[in-house]
Amino acid sequence: MKKLLLPLLGIIPLLSFAGGFQVNLQGTKQTGMGHLGTSFHLGASSTYFNPAMMGLGDKKFSVEAGGSFISSSVQFQNGNTGVSERTDNPIGTPFYLYATYKINDKLTAGLGVYTPFGSTVVWGDDWSGKNLIQDISLTAIFIQPTLSYNISDKLRVGAGLAIVRGSFEINRAAPVPIGNDAQVNLQGDAISFGFNAGIHYDVNEKFSLGLTHRSKVDVELMGGDATFTVVDSALASRFPDSKFDATLPLPATTTLGLAYKVSEKLLVSAEGSFVQWSGYESLDFDFEEEVIADSKNPRNYEDAMIFRVGAQYSYSEMFDFRVGFYYDQSPIQDEYFNPETPNSDNIGITAGLSGHIGERFGFDASILYIIGTERDSEYKPSGFGGTYASRSVITGVGLNYSF
Amino acid sequence: MKTRNLLYILPIVALTACEPDIDDMEMSKGSADFSTMVAVGNSLTAGYQSGALSADGQVNSLPAMLAAQMKQVGGGEFNQPLLTGEQGSNGVGVDAALAATGRVETRLALKGTADCLGAASVGPVRKGEPYLAVALLQGMASVAAQGPYNNQGVPGAKLTDITNPAYANPFFGRLKTSLPATMLSMATDLNATFFSLWIGNNDVLGYATSGGDDGPTGPTGLTDAGTFKTAYEAAVAALTANGAKGVLANIPDVTSIPFFTTVPTGTSITQPQADTLNAAYAPYNGGLDALVGQNAAFQAEADLRKISFKVGANTFVVVDPALTDLSSNGLPSIRQIKAGELLTLTTSGDSIKCAGWGTAKPIPGNYHLTAAEIQKISDATTSYNTTIKTAAQSNGLAFVDASSRLKELATTGITLDGISFSSALVTGGAFSLDGVHPATRGYAIIANDFISAINSTYGASIPKVNVGSYSTIEVEQ
Numbered sequence: 001m002k003k004l005l006l007p008l009l010g011i012i013p014l015l016s017f018a019g020g021f022q023v024n025l026q027g028t029k030q031t032g033m034g035h036l037g038t039s040f041h042l043g044a045s046s047t048y049f050n051p052a053m054m055g056l057g058d059k060k061f062s063v064e065a066g067g068s069f070i071s072s073s074v075q076f077q078n079g080n081t082g083v084s085e086r087t088d089n090p091i092g093t094p095f096y097l098y099a100t101y102k103i104n105d106k107l108t109a110g111l112g113v114y115t116p117f118g119s120t121v122v123w124g125d126d127w128s129g130k131n132l133i134q135d136i137s138l139t140a141i142f143i144q145p146t147l148s149y150n151i152s153d154k155l156r157v158g159a160g161l162a163i164v165r166g167s168f169e170i171n172r173a174a175p176v177p178i179g180n181d182a183q184v185n186l187q188g189d190a191i192s193f194g195f196n197a198g199i200h201y202d203v204n205e206k207f208s209l210g211l212t213h214r215s216k217v218d219v220e221l222m223g224g225d226a227t228f229t230v231v232d233s234a235l236a237s238r239f240p241d242s243k244f245d246a247t248l249p250l251p252a253t254t255t256l257g258l259a260y261k262v263s264e265k266l267l268v269s270a271e272g273s274f275v276q277w278s279g280y281e282s283l284d285f286d287f288e289e290e291v292i293a294d295s296k297n298p299r300n301y302e303d304a305m306i307f308r309v310g311a312q313y314s315y316s317e318m319f320d321f322r323v324g325f326y327y328d329q330s331p332i333q334d335e336y337f338n339p340e341t342p343n344s345d346n347i348g349i350t351a352g353l354s355g356h357i358g359e360r361f362g363f364d365a366s367i368l369y370i371i372g373t374e375r376d377s378e379y380k381p382s383g384f385g386g387t388y389a390s391r392s393v394i395t396g397v398g399l400n401y402s403f
Numbered sequence: 404m405k406t407r408n409l410l411y412i413l414p415i416v417a418l419t420a421c422e423p424d425i426d427d428m429e430m431s432k433g434s435a436d437f438s439t440m441v442a443v444g445n446s447l448t449a450g451y452q453s454g455a456l457s458a459d460g461q462v463n464s465l466p467a468m469l470a471a472q473m474k475q476v477g478g479g480e481f482n483q484p485l486l487t488g489e490q491g492s493n494g495v496g497v498d499a500a501l502a503a504t505g506r507v508e509t510r511l512a513l514k515g516t517a518d519c520l521g522a523a524s525v526g527p528v529r530k531g532e533p534y535l536a537v538a539l540l541q542g543m544a545s546v547a548a549q550g551p552y553n554n555q556g557v558p559g560a561k562l563t564d565i566t567n568p569a570y571a572n573p574f575f576g577r578l579k580t581s582l583p584a585t586m587l588s589m590a591t592d593l594n595a596t597f598f599s600l601w602i603g604n605n606d607v608l609g610y611a612t613s614g615g616d617d618g619p620t621g622p623t624g625l626t627d628a629g630t631f632k633t634a635y636e637a638a639v640a641a642l643t644a645n646g647a648k649g650v651l652a653n654i655p656d657v658t659s660i661p662f663f664t665t666v667p668t669g670t671s672i673t674q675p676q677a678d679t680l681n682a683a684y685a686p687y688n689g690g691l692d693a694l695v696g697q698n699a700a701f702q703a704e705a706d707l708r709k710i711s712f713k714v715g716a717n718t719f720v721v722v723d724p725a726l727t728d729l730s731s732n733g734l735p736s737i738r739q740i741k742a743g744e745l746l747t748l749t750t751s752g753d754s755i756k757c758a759g760w761g762t763a764k765p766i767p768g769n770y771h772l773t774a775a776e777i778q779k780i781s782d783a784t785t786s787y788n789t790t791i792k793t794a795a796q797s798n799g800l801a802f803v804d805a806s807s808r809l810k811e812l813a814t815t816g817i818t819l820d821g822i823s824f825s826s827a828l829v830t831g832g833a834f835s836l837d838g839v840h841p842a843t844r845g846y847a848i849i850a851n852d853f854i855s856a857i858n859s860t861y862g863a864s865i866p867k868v869n870v871g872s873y874s875t876i877e878v879e880q
Binding site: 071073074075077078080081082083084086128129130131132173175176177178179180232234235372374381382383384387389390391393 | 421422423424425427428430513515525817818819820821822823829830831832851866867868869871872875876877878
């Protein structure tokens with residue numbers, strides 16, 4: 001399955017809408033209630049949300065798949081000229097696929113394929129920030145074989161290995177002091193590894209706690225391709241095509257969640273995530289050709305928090321409804337705010353529903369509206385700044401089957 | 404209950420969803436009135452760059468950029484005396500050395516070339532053919548009838564020239580309405596509501612670019628500080644007499660421009676080369692020693708004059724007319740360049756590389772600024788700048804610290820919209836090929852400084868220009 005998926009996955013555009021370039025859309029049910037799911041079981045998607053919970057539920061085999069359609073727009077108002085510009089992003093389509101199998105009462109095996117990081121931002125070839133970024137497409141596909149173990153009726157643990165295929169492509173103008181701007185295309189990919197571990201505890205019949213840690217993954221691109229397009233032949237010798245190395249760190253995320261069953265029908269939950277973005281200090285391109293100056297791009301991200309609340313209401317045997325809200329703090333400091341990942345503090349409002357058809361089959365739908373709050377920031381190293389704001393509407397669909 | 408809330412939320416999401424909407428940037432003229440703007444100054448106001456005034460340079464002149472932005476807050480038309488035809492496209496330069504030969508140059512452009520050693524490089528070349536001075540002057544017919552002009556920038560003008568009705572300058576001649584019109588009177592005749600005044604650069608520049616050797620009393624000498632103060636205050640008084648508001652800019656330290664910082668003041672040589680040179684200068688050094696033998700007081704000057712080369716880095720040998728004239732002893736007035744001294748951009752690179760300039764042959768003094776000359780330039784600039792700043796403060800006018808901006812370009816450089824600028828010639832992106840005048844993007848950087856100063860002084864909100872949207876120096880294929 002890995003072999004089949006890898007080439008396919010690389011071409012699917014994703015879109016950044018969480019802090020930094022994190023994409024939190026790993027389950028349609030969870031998305032419908034504020035992307036909560038660390039402390040209560042919602043099927044095979046626990047493989048991602050908290051691997052400790054994979055053995056919960058009464059089914060031996062569960063499979064769950066889904067995806068989202070992201071429609072987003074970022075507006076930038078240049079702080080110098082007052083001119084407004086907008087992204088023209090393609091519809092992003094992150095997806096997920098989970099399967100769990102109970103080997104025995106204690107042990108459950110699972111496999112997850114999901115895309116927790118990614119970004120496709122298209123500003124255009126001739127906008128005022130073209131020397132920083134014209135467009136970027138960043139994807140990270142995680143494949144995660146996982147095991148969970150029930151220590152007792154109340155306490156369970158789980159962990160998985162994350163095999164990560166990271167790839168990206170950047171286009172930007174390369175300003176030159178004479179003649180016409182050159183153009184540079186950077187692309188590369190790499191396989192890296194990380195892990196996802198969790199613990200889950202039922203305090204009592206009503207109250208449960210979950211704690212997960214998803215490790216940092218350094219996507220080390222070795223031998224990426226830098227391709228220059230130079231208009232003036234007099235400048236061609238300064239811009240030979242070159243290999244390059246670069247490292248993109250995907251941050252560790254630690255989440256603590258709690259869930260409370262208010263009644264048979266109503267469940268409420270809250271979570272806090274700590275995302276260690278401070279590991280993203282700089283995005284540096286080290287070019288093999290000496291004539292091209294190495295490109296150092298300080299990012300200096302700061303650790304950030306995400307707070308989520310949500311509720312699920314079992315309306316009938318057939319339908320569950322969900323609502324949620326989250327506040328996702330931007331990891332980016334005011335003087336390092338780059339149009340490549342233009343993420344201010346985000347407010348997410350969500351709603352969702354699930355339908356059950358018979359014992360085995362179910363479908364899910366969610367809608368998420370994200371307000372990227374208005375923010376006056378600059379990327380000081382490049383002397384480029386202004387006001388940014390964004391909006392995203394994300395619809396999600398999912399299917400599940402279990403027996 | 405939850406479901407009912409959901410039903411309310413969904414349509415709201417669908418309606419407001421998809422597009423963020425940032426309020427438009429507020430624009431305002433503040434307490435100023437830009438309905439008629441007049442710009443008074445020299446080549447920097449006219450739009451001079453790469454050694455000439457051309458139509459392209461005029462269209463992208465500093466005051467034209469300002470006027471275009473002011474238009475967004477109620478500014479009026481900005482009429483410029485555009486050059487046309489061959490003069491418009493090839494430009495008209497005012498090079499003192501060439502003028503003496505009866506020719507006037509065209510503008511510089513970059514082209515692939517080879518130096519005297521045959522190494523390929525990109526270097527400046529002149530556009531088209533030079534003009535014969537007489538023919539050019541006849542060709543520069545008066546355009547006064549198409550006036551009045553909002554741009555009263557005349558390349559080459561010193562401060563005292565703006566009130567001189569007999570000012571002999573072809574760029575002034577084509578604008579002049581009738582005697583006794585002056586640059587300043589044509590400006591005040593516009594009854595402008597706003598003015599820019601950036602003048603004084605030529606009051607030091609001519610002295611500096613000619614290597615400082617003409618002396619303070621010559622035609623390219625430094626303007627006396629007291630004369631400058633009186634004339635500057637009179638000019639500001641005339642421009643503000645009708646209550647107009649305006650902006651003044653100070654004078655960059657000319658030694659921070661690439662005209663003086665591009666040509667290296669020394670070179671690296673091998674031991675055999677050093678041995679040959681030392682042997683060649685041994686009679687000169689010996690002659691100095693002999694003089695010290697006759698007169699011990701000559702020791703200090705002998706130490707200054709003695710020439711010595713070693714393996715590795717050495718400074719060049721130059722002619723210094725300020726040294727004691729020893730020609731009767733058969734000794735030339737030469738020495739090696741000292742730290743902090745500068746060579747002009749006009750020093751021929753090919754002569755250094757292939758004709759032994761600076762090593763086997765001394766570099767002529769008119770390409771060399773001595774420490775004493777640099778000090779004179781610096782003192783004059785400081786005094787002019789004090790006058791300018793005081794005039795801005797006492798008249799409540801906006802003030803642009805162009806000197807600090809140029810210093811920043813020469814030291815740390817600046818980065819705007821991902822483009823790095825420095826005062827390096829060609830690669831720095833801010834200066835045109837003459838090493839004195841900004842390139843179009845350099846003018847845009849300064850235009851934004853003018854806008855900042857105007858905005859802060861008059862509480863205005865004039866949007867700035869997009870520096871990166873202006874073209875770079877053209878490379879001829």
